[in-house]
Amino acid sequence: MRLRLDIAYDGAAFSGWARQPGLRTVQGALETALATVFTRWGAPPQLTVAGRTDAGVHATGQVAHLDLTAEQWAALARPRRPTAAGTTRDPFAGLVRRLNGLAGPDGDVVVRRASVAPAGFDARFSPVWRRYRYRVADLDAPRDPLRRGHTTWYPGRLDQDAMGRGALRLLGLHDFAAFCKPREGATTIRTLQEFRWDREPDGVLVASLQADAFCHSMVRAMVGGCLAVGEGRLTPDRLDDLRVAAERTSAFTVAPARGLTLTEVGYPADDALEARAAQTRARRDAEGHRPGDVSPEDVAATPTATADGGR
Numbered sequence: 001m002r003l004r005l006d007i008a009y010d011g012a013a014f015s016g017w018a019r020q021p022g023l024r025t026v027q028g029a030l031e032t033a034l035a036t037v038f039t040r041w042g043a044p045p046q047l048t049v050a051g052r053t054d055a056g057v058h059a060t061g062q063v064a065h066l067d068l069t070a071e072q073w074a075a076l077a078r079p080r081r082p083t084a085a086g087t088t089r090d091p092f093a094g095l096v097r098r099l100n101g102l103a104g105p106d107g108d109v110v111v112r113r114a115s116v117a118p119a120g121f122d123a124r125f126s127p128v129w130r131r132y133r134y135r136v137a138d139l140d141a142p143r144d145p146l147r148r149g150h151t152t153w154y155p156g157r158l159d160q161d162a163m164g165r166g167a168l169r170l171l172g173l174h175d176f177a178a179f180c181k182p183r184e185g186a187t188t189i190r191t192l193q194e195f196r197w198d199r200e201p202d203g204v205l206v207a208s209l210q211a212d213a214f215c216h217s218m219v220r221a222m223v224g225g226c227l228a229v230g231e232g233r234l235t236p237d238r239l240d241d242l243r244v245a246a247e248r249t250s251a252f253t254v255a256p257a258r259g260l261t262l263t264e265v266g267y268p269a270d271d272a273l274e275a276r277a278a279q280t281r282a283r284r285d286a287e288g289h290r291p292g293d294v295s296p297e298d299v300a301a302t303p304t305a306t307a308d309g310g311r
């Protein structure tokens with residue numbers, strides 16, 4: 001039985017999502033909690049995630065799945081005693097409560113929902129888009145100490161219009177090698193479906209981004225490039241020239257992790273989940289790419305998402 005978990009976390013105290021020996025990570029905390037919950041019923045479940053976030057990056061809409069053995073599922077779904085009100089306890093509510101108590105007693109990681117995954121669902125291979133938001137407070141915005149862990153403070157004034165023009169130059173299907181940390185055998189071709197800058201009522205600048213997938217450090221690098229445009233050190237056209245060159249550059253600085261939040265992962269309709277996952281997985285295997293990378297063919301086959309938010 002495959003379960004879907006919807007997860008949120010404050011990345012400040014975590015060394016990223018992926019499990020690492022000797023370090024506190026989101027995956028490590030949750031899988032340790034799962035091992036405790038299912039300690040009497042075989043090997044502990046392992047998590048597969050939609051997108052592995054870096055150290056310090058936050059999430060409000062992360063998605064992962066886990067597979068339970070028949071014995072584990074029976075233990076989770078076995079009948080419970082009725083409550084004092086005569087109602088039956090929800091086994092998923094109990095699982096969520098236990099995971100949250102074990103993995104994040106201080107509330108820095110929260111499983112918001114656990115549910116039976118639809119047939120063919122794969123948290124990593126089924127998505128058709130991801131959304132992020134990045135918060136920046138320049139000199140025209142207040143520096144709220146209560147939001148310091150989720151907002152980058154920029155020591156200058158930023159031109160929102162210029163940043164918006166720079167962001168528009170990057171939209172579409174491109175090789176984003178100039179904005180990705182290189183990984184052997186991994187493609188850097190992506191479809192950036194949305195990238196815009198808005199000022200919130202308090203003056204904080206917020207970048208909204210959506211793509212079929214993002215390669216390593218891509219969002220923070222594109223934000224860093226736009227910050228250089230906003231300060232006048234680069235022009236929007238120069239940002240596009242750097243993209244076309246498809247080589248890592250020192251023309252801008254990658255933005256800090258603390259301003260970045262994964263807000264949502266988009267999946268196709270339930271009847272298309274299995275086909276989407278099989279298509280993505282088969283192309284990875286055929287081309288020798290690591291899981292999570294996107295090939296040009298995958299991008300072309302990805303349905304265009306509505307541009308109504310940012311990943």
